[in-house]
Amino acid sequence: MYGQYKYGEYGYGEEGTPTGPEIDDLAPDLMKYLPWYYQESKIMKEIQSSIAKEFGVSAYYIEDVYKQFFIDTATWGLSVYEKELGLKTNMSLSLEERREIIKAKLRGSGTTTKQMIKNTAEAFSGGEVDVIEYPEEEYFIVKFIGVKGIPRNMQGFIDMLEMIKPAHLYYEFKYTYTVWNYLKEKMTWDMARTLTVDELRVYEGE
Secondary structure, three states: OOOOOOEOOEOOOOOOOOOOHHHHHHOOOHHHHOOHHHOOOHHHHHHHHHHHHHHHHHHHHHHHHHHOOOOOOOOOOHHHHHHHOOOOOOOOOOHHHHHHHHHHHHHOOOOOOHHHHHHHHHHHHOOOEEEEEEHHHOEEEEEEEEEEOOOOOHHHHHHHHHHHOOOOOEEEEEEEOOOHHHHHHHOOHHHHHOOOHHHHHOOOOO
16 A cells, blocks of 8 residues: 555554555546646646645545544454454455454443344355353253354354354354265266366355
């Protein structure tokens, strides 16, 4: 971007000025506000172009700060959410993974209930989840229904689950896979040979 260090995805608190198409798109055409006799002046065009770029940079920073107010668009501002929620900032995670953890933490605030665990699991998996409770045995099952296979960032979900569930409860996960009869209806042997075993297990079809 425009410095040696990264804070989130965009540079933050660094020396230097951002440049590129984003700035050019935000820079206004100041020449149109001047009288006609300046339109052919190269010196005036250079002056106005320089000023316009400064306006573009200001607009860029304003837009970037505005994005930090929303989890889905926040980048360097994610660390603010993490600090407020008592989460450790892990820069090795992608922005999307960090957003999932923040959303799950927000959904998991308060007294732990079956619905809370369900909401948290769905925030990570992006699909429907069922939570099956066994109160007498003090454990529950998290069954991923809406997404086939093991959802991404499962470790993030496990860490969050450990934070919100009562300490005495145990749990296990169940995943949804493609059944063999479904595959036989959707593809030939030649098609199946082009896919790995893991790809076949989560095959959705055309």
